[in-house]
Amino acid sequence: MALNLTQKIIQAHLASGEMKAGQPIALKMDQTLTQDATGTMAYLQFEALGVPRVRTELSVSYVDHNTLQEDFKNPDDHNFLRTIAAKYGLVFSRPGNGICHQVHLERFARPGRTLIGSDSHTPTAGGIGSLAIGAGGLDVAMCMAGNPFSLKMPKVVKVYLTGALPAWVTAKDVILEVLRRETVKGGVGCVYEYCGPGVETLTVPERATITNMGAELGATTSIFPSDSMTRQFLKAQDREDQWENLGPDEGATYDREIHLELDKLEPLAAAPHMPDVIVPVRDLEGKPVDQVAIGSCTNSSYVDMARVAMILRGRTVHPRLSLGIAPGSRQVLAMIAENGYLNDMIGAGARLLESACGPCIGQGFAPPTNGVSVRTFNRNFEGRSGTATAGIYLVSPEVAAVAAVEGKFTDPRTFGEYPKVTMPERFKIDDSMFIFPPEDGSKVEILRGPNIAPLPVKGELEPRLEGVALIKVGDNITTDHIMPAGKYLPLRSNVPEYAKHVFESIDKEFAARAKAKQGGFIIGGENYGQGSSREHAALCPMYLGVKAVIVKSFARIHLANLVNFGIVPLTFQNPADYDKIDLNDHLHIDVSDLSRPLVLDNRTKGIKIPVVHSLSGRDIEILKAGGQLSLAKKQAGA
Numbered sequence: 001m002a003l004n005l006t007q008k009i010i011q012a013h014l015a016s017g018e019m020k021a022g023q024p025i026a027l028k029m030d031q032t033l034t035q036d037a038t039g040t041m042a043y044l045q046f047e048a049l050g051v052p053r054v055r056t057e058l059s060v061s062y063v064d065h066n067t068l069q070e071d072f073k074n075p076d077d078h079n080f081l082r083t084i085a086a087k088y089g090l091v092f093s094r095p096g097n098g099i100c101h102q103v104h105l106e107r108f109a110r111p112g113r114t115l116i117g118s119d120s121h122t123p124t125a126g127g128i129g130s131l132a133i134g135a136g137g138l139d140v141a142m143c144m145a146g147n148p149f150s151l152k153m154p155k156v157v158k159v160y161l162t163g164a165l166p167a168w169v170t171a172k173d174v175i176l177e178v179l180r181r182e183t184v185k186g187g188v189g190c191v192y193e194y195c196g197p198g199v200e201t202l203t204v205p206e207r208a209t210i211t212n213m214g215a216e217l218g219a220t221t222s223i224f225p226s227d228s229m230t231r232q233f234l235k236a237q238d239r240e241d242q243w244e245n246l247g248p249d250e251g252a253t254y255d256r257e258i259h260l261e262l263d264k265l266e267p268l269a270a271a272p273h274m275p276d277v278i279v280p281v282r283d284l285e286g287k288p289v290d291q292v293a294i295g296s297c298t299n300s301s302y303v304d305m306a307r308v309a310m311i312l313r314g315r316t317v318h319p320r321l322s323l324g325i326a327p328g329s330r331q332v333l334a335m336i337a338e339n340g341y342l343n344d345m346i347g348a349g350a351r352l353l354e355s356a357c358g359p360c361i362g363q364g365f366a367p368p369t370n371g372v373s374v375r376t377f378n379r380n381f382e383g384r385s386g387t388a389t390a391g392i393y394l395v396s397p398e399v400a401a402v403a404a405v406e407g408k409f410t411d412p413r414t415f416g417e418y419p420k421v422t423m424p425e426r427f428k429i430d431d432s433m434f435i436f437p438p439e440d441g442s443k444v445e446i447l448r449g450p451n452i453a454p455l456p457v458k459g460e461l462e463p464r465l466e467g468v469a470l471i472k473v474g475d476n477i478t479t480d481h482i483m484p485a486g487k488y489l490p491l492r493s494n495v496p497e498y499a500k501h502v503f504e505s506i507d508k509e510f511a512a513r514a515k516a517k518q519g520g521f522i523i524g525g526e527n528y529g530q531g532s533s534r535e536h537a538a539l540c541p542m543y544l545g546v547k548a549v550i551v552k553s554f555a556r557i558h559l560a561n562l563v564n565f566g567i568v569p570l571t572f573q574n575p576a577d578y579d580k581i582d583l584n585d586h587l588h589i590d591v592s593d594l595s596r597p598l599v600l601d602n603r604t605k606g607i608k609i610p611v612v613h614s615l616s617g618r619d620i621e622i623l624k625a626g627g628q629l630s631l632a633k634k635q636a637g638a
């Protein structure tokens, strides 16, 4: 049977299940990655599994999120991560080496390999032809211990590209156009597989910009074929031996198809406060801009930076705004320094930020009150920047650089000649900021700072869940709403402290109320839990006693995280029943047999509401045990 590329890689890694869309499958994972903000938990969980060394082909621990170091917490976490990597056989990417997805693409991601990462933008590696999936830290820990990754067999959407991008139109505009058509929930349960003659016009970093932001579609992942362009990139990274020619079989079929004519695209922006609120930049023409930020795992490659530098060359950043630039990796930074591009940036008055996530996750460089911030990032959720009143616009580096010079939105096509930058034939390769693990790590002492709190565990699932509706939220609630990052990132290793901030931006009293009521229920709308992979959005509510989350629909990673931490995820059989529950209503449900039809009893209103779930047999087993870790320990004991 002719297979598409996604099916081919899945088939080669299938540990169990059948390749039928929607059916549970398990995949062998060749590589794992973590970053520091999700990594500390992931390694505590890995440690609890009692496995002496990682059982993957390659596992890398990056430090890129939590780098402000306002006190001992972040540097303590870094020491913990460095020592635990050495103990268990992981490569450690030191702070300063760059953003995990950019660095992984440069140095480790491989065509045809599977990768699981505790960060939702792990699909960046799809740009090189890797099947790369974002997940919660616990799922990554399980894979590091050699278990396969469980998921539902995705549908495969063919994205057929024709033509070539015109001047000033970029890979960012490709994915913004896909988001315009598909929306932030359109990709749930799907892999976006890019093909067609337009593919060969896109370089690997351009492809990676597209697959990176596939996360914003809610997709399982996105992938490009591995072709001569991929080979060139690998060669330039001194890894040509890792190249494989990979693509769909002749006559492969797909579940759905969309067609994009690259030559018809124009510069686009995602307007506040969702990545699918897409407007052409020409419609924003003249709108004053208060801040510009260039970087993030979406748009911080060498060519992105070089083009920005050429736009800035000989000019000065507009007096009304501040421009911050974070090159994606030390490789990129070193190369723009060598080629003089850094001088163009400094000369124009750009503020150089660390090669890290920085403002993308609200770690500094917040916009002013009511500010219009133009960013090359991938998420513009309300408040994520650190300024509740700011509006974030997501654009290409070119649109951002032009706005920085002009002080207002400007259609870059009116700015002048498009700067020509070619991909380097050879990147500057310097792996000295990776620490490779010793053969035998058993004697390594793990350093644990006082901010690293023990893992909270939940008991077995109670047969009957009872409590009040602790909060009722609308559609598209993000994990940034549930568990804010930014200034609270240093609390990632300390669940009891972090849990005090659950839902803070929506309802300041939530955490106190949940504790006082000894837990209860969360009621939500469509696409609940979209965005990041942070399992704290399940772990901290679990710590506060949340028993079940009842919504119209879930985002993939958050749904898995709820199961992993023993919170029962349910959906309304009839979405209109959402209206039949109000804040503080007293609810009751019998979950002693999750294979039977379930009825939620709203005792305050005297109404019975049918609810359903999409849990696999394995999910139910995990829930019953009180979470994945409890189940794993139980099984190990048995």
Ligand code: MIC
Pocket: 037, 038, 065, 118, 119, 120, 121, 361, 379, 485, 531, 532, 533, 534
């Ligand atoms: C994000 O972009 O939201 C993050 C911060 O990278 C998260 C991970 C986290 O919350 O630590 C993600 O995308 O998964």
Ligand code: SF4
Pocket: 065, 099, 119, 121, 296, 297, 298, 356, 357, 360, 361, 377, 378
């Ligand atoms: Fe870091 Fe932002 Fe990318 Fe998340 S989206 S990994 S915070 S750069």
